Amino acid sequence: MDNEIKKTLWAAADKLxxxxxxxxxxxxxxxxxxxxxxxxxxxxxxxTLEKRFADRQDEYFIETEADRTKDLEERDYYTEANVFxxxxxxxxxxxxxxxxxxxxxxxxxxxLIDIENENPRLKGLxxxxxxxxxxEPGKLGELVDLISKIGFNGNGHRAKDVLGEVYEYFLGQxxxxxxxxxxxxxxxxxxxxxxxxxLAPYKGKVYDPCCGSGGMFVSSERFxxxxxGRFGDISIYGQESNPTTWRLVAMNLAIRGMDFNLGKEPAxxxxxxxxxxxxxxxVMANPPFNVSDWWNASLEGDPRWQFGTPPAGNANYAWxxxxxxxxxxxxxxGVVLANGSMSSNQSGESAIRREMIEQDAVECMVALPxxxxxxxxxxxxxxxxxxxxxxxxxxxxxxxxxLGRLENRVNRVFDDExxxxxxxxxxxxxxxxxxxxxxQNVRTESGxxxxxxxxxxxxxxxxxxxxxxxxxxxxASLEEIRSxxxxxxxxxxxxxxxxxxDDEEFAEKMxxxxxxxxxxxxxxxxxxxxxRKNLASIGF
Numbered sequence: 001m002d003n004e005i006k007k008t009l010w011a012a013a014d015k016l017x018x019x020x021x022x023x024x025x026x027x028x029x030x031x032x033x034x035x036x037x038x039x040x041x042x043x044x045x046x047x048t049l050e051k052r053f054a055d056r057q058d059e060y061f062i063e064t065e066a067d068r069t070k071d072l073e074e075r076d077y078y079t080e081a082n083v084f085x086x087x088x089x090x091x092x093x094x095x096x097x098x099x100x101x102x103x104x105x106x107x108x109x110x111x112l113i114d115i116e117n118e119n120p121r122l123k124g125l126x127x128x129x130x131x132x133x134x135x136e137p138g139k140l141g142e143l144v145d146l147i148s149k150i151g152f153n154g155n156g157h158r159a160k161d162v163l164g165e166v167y168e169y170f171l172g173q174x175x176x177x178x179x180x181x182x183x184x185x186x187x188x189x190x191x192x193x194x195x196x197x198x199l200a201p202y203k204g205k206v207y208d209p210c211c212g213s214g215g216m217f218v219s220s221e222r223f224x225x226x227x228x229g230r231f232g233d234i235s236i237y238g239q240e241s242n243p244t245t246w247r248l249v250a251m252n253l254a255i256r257g258m259d260f261n262l263g264k265e266p267a268x269x270x271x272x273x274x275x276x277x278x279x280x281x282x283v284m285a286n287p288p289f290n291v292s293d294w295w296n297a298s299l300e301g302d303p304r305w306q307f308g309t310p311p312a313g314n315a316n317y318a319w320x321x322x323x324x325x326x327x328x329x330x331x332x333x334g335v336v337l338a339n340g341s342m343s344s345n346q347s348g349e350s351a352i353r354r355e356m357i358e359q360d361a362v363e364c365m366v367a368l369p370x371x372x373x374x375x376x377x378x379x380x381x382x383x384x385x386x387x388x389x390x391x392x393x394x395x396x397x398x399x400x401x402x403l404g405r406l407e408n409r410v411n412r413v414f415d416d417e418x419x420x421x422x423x424x425x426x427x428x429x430x431x432x433x434x435x436x437x438x439x440q441n442v443r444t445e446s447g448x449x450x451x452x453x454x455x456x457x458x459x460x461x462x463x464x465x466x467x468x469x470x471x472x473x474x475x476a477s478l479e480e481i482r483s484x485x486x487x488x489x490x491x492x493x494x495x496x497x498x499x500x501x502d503d504e505e506f507a508e509k510m511x512x513x514x515x516x517x518x519x520x521x522x523x524x525x526x527x528x529x530x531x532r533k534n535l536a537s538i539g540f
Contacts, residue, residue, distance in 0.1 A: 006169045012146050013170070014177070016139045022177035024134065027127045027244060029170060032147050034126070034251040035108070037163040038084045038115060039092035040151065041257075045083045046072055075118070082257060084122070087114045096148050099141035105130035108140075125250040164218075164256045171213050171252070176411075186212060187286040187336065188372055190404075190414035192219045195284045195334035197423035198364070198384060203233045204281030207326055209269045209319070211238035211262070214249035216284040221258055236260040239274045241267060270318060271296055275326070283323045283333035283385075289378055290338055291315040307355035311347030316340075320383065321352070324361055327387045332363070339367070339379040342488040354486040357478065360389045364396040364426055367490040369404045371412040381490075384426070393478045396429045397490035398422055399471065425473050428466040470495045 017025040052060040053068040062068045071077065075085045088094070090111035098104050108130040116122050133140060150166055168189075175186035196219040203224070208216045217236045224233050236258060240246040246266035253260045263274025295312035304325040310318035316337055323333045342365065344350065356362050364384035373380060403418040468474045474494045484492055 006166060009146065009150065009166060010170060010173050013143065014173070016135075016143050016146070018136055018139065020134055022174055026170075026174040027129060027248075028133055028135070028140075029143065029147075030167060030174075030248065030251060031112070031127050031130075032108075032143060033150070033163055033167050033170065034255055035090075035095070035112065035115075036092050036147050036150060037167075037255045039086055039090075039095075040163065041083055042078065042086040042091065045078055045081055049077055084115065084254075085118045087111075087118055090114045092148070096144060099144040100138075101141075102137075104140055104144070105133055122250075122254065125247050125254075127244065127247050167252060167255050168215075168218065171215075171248075187215050188411075188413065189215065189219075190419065191286070191336065191368070191372055192216055192284075193419050194366070194382065194414060194422055195336075196220055196223045197419055198382075198426050199282050199284065199332055199334050200227075200427075201234060201282040201284075202227055202229045205235045205237060205278065205328070207237045207275065207278060207280035207283045208285050209239050209283070209322060209326070210285055210287045211240050211249050212245060212286065214238065214252040216286075217249075217253060217258065217260070218256065220282070220284070221256065231257075232259065237275050237278055237280065238262045239267065239269050241269065269322065270294060270299060270315075273322075278326055279328040279331065280326055281328050281331050283326060283331065283335075285319065285323060285333070286336040287315070287319040289316070289380070290340070294318060307359070307361070308348060308352040310352065311349060314344075314346060314349070316344075317349050317352045320356070320385070324356075324385050324387070327385070330388045332387070333383075333385040335383045335385070336380055337383060339381050339489070341383070342381055350486060353488065356385075357395070357481055357486050357488075360392050361385050361387075362395055362488065363389050363391070363430075364398065365488045365490055366398045366422060367401050369401045369412055371406070371410060372404065372414075390430060391475070394475050395478075395481060395488070396426060396473065396475050397488075397493040398425060398473045399490040399494045401491075402471075424464070425466070425469075428464055429473075429475055432466045468494075 013029055049060065049072060050068070052058045053062045053071065055061055062071055073088075078085045095104075095108060095111060098107050101107075109128040112126040112128050112130075116124070116126055130140065135143075150163060171186055172189065192215045195216065201220040201223060206217060206220045208214075211217065217238065220234055220236075221231075225231060236253065238249060238260065239262065240249060243266045246262060250260070250262060261275070265274075267274055292313050292315075294315040295310075300309070304318075304322050306325060307321055308317075310316075310321065319337070320335060320341075323335055327333060341349075344353075362383065363386040364382075366382040366384070368380045368382065370377065370379060400418070400422055403421065404412045404414045407413045466475070471494055474490075476493045480493070481488070
């Protein structure tokens with residue numbers, strides 16, 4: 001969908017909220033987009049059924065017009081195609097017809113209740129707050145009219161694609177509008193893409209123990225489809241403690257037709273683990289940084305603390321160990337954490353980090369540039385963990401602090417080239433035999449993490465040979481990491497960027513620079529004299 005259209009829609013929707021808090025308004029707008037999606041998907045499938053019922057060559061052919069009309073309202077025809085059943089009074093055209101009526105809010109709430117009752121997968125997930133919304137009179141109806149303009153062209157999954165893109169775009173815009181609070185449910189898309197491109201989740205179980213609005217899952221599904229996989233090749237497992245965010249992620253996934261397991265309820269990941277027996281092929285997570293009030297006495301001796309009991313005053317190493325515990329035997333994880341996690345000595349964190357390194361749990365560390373995150377200015381990094389490292393006794397360090405560009409005055413983003421630079425460096429390093437690493441000129445095959453579908457050109461990712469690049473990347477041995485007291489800050493290992501060679505002789509260069517400086521001094525004196533003359537001419 002064109003970015004300008006999304007921007008126009010957002011500008012119109014944002015204008016309608018007037019003085020309403022973005023945190024509250026978010027649920028109203030996103031809930032309506034979801035309602036429009038289920039209704040559009042239903043209408044799209046209904047149109048397909050109508051054609052099939054009238055086609056004598058189709059197994060669904062129905063002889064009489066009356067029977068066709070009757071069967072169009074048969075729920076089973078929709079549920080067998082994984083389409084949500086939408087009762088007649090809950091369909092978007094009915095809601096649109098009531099857009100100017102004062103009881104619109106109650107009508108929408110009732111429509112959502114009916115949809116939940118008819119679709120067990122959605123039970124308890126939809127936010128029914130429209131009758132008590134604090135929007136100014138008439139604004140809810142205008143919002144319904146605006147969202148009515150978002151549609152599909154009837155080709156395949158167009159309803160899912162268009163409304164999914166709008167939903168995702170609006171999530172990002174609401175996160176920006178909410179500032180620090182918004183970042184709690186939203187991870188910047190370019191950071192998610194770095195995790196996805198490095199982990200390459202094309203088949204298996206994907207888990208996020210603090211899933212926010214579900215960006216990690218959406219990116220995984222998109223990666224899988226772009227690289228020749230089939231829809232549904234990945235299974236999604238998530239957990240989220242905030243009840244309203246839990247509903248957001250459910251809608252975000254449902255709007256794309258994705259199957260998911262978010263547990264029975266929103267819950268604290270450490271105290272009420274919703275997936276205790278899960279062993280995931282991929283884990284991607286952006287936990288809240290440096291949480292200090294997470295500990296409970298019941299966590300003492302928990303089997304998740306394989307490398308040591310995390311300090312009660314900081315949850316960073318609790319997240320890392322929880323995630324590692326939930327990896328399958330060959331599973332890998334990408335985790336966003338505060339920079340302090342790479343070097344902290346707080347209350348035993350250094351001992352846990354040492355054990356993780358010694359047991360080859362850490363595969364790669366990436367230092368990120370500032371201003372990537374909406375909710376914090378704390379410098380961040382990426383930890384990549386592995387249950388079965390190929391490059392045992394080594395860790396790849398990438399310093400990406402110079403990558404990215406400022407999208408506006410406060411937020412930085414990675415472009416495609418930045419993301420590929422990080423991902424390709426990792427895959428080249430990972431696919432090269434350890435004995436041949438360290439910058440030697442060895443040609444390697446493409447990494448085994450990547451989808452093996454050679455029929456899809458996008459899946460044929462050719463990794464160049466890996467080479468250490470001063471200032472950007474370096475493969476460090478366990479012995480070297482020990483010598484740095486197990487500190488994992490990439491800057492310690494990658495060194496400084498090599499300065500470009502300058503063939504000009506010093507004497508020649510100095511003469512040229514001195515000449516330029518003297519010319520600038522002369523110009524400065526001329527301008528000063530000119531200003532004095534002008535001031536004198538007006539009596540100063």
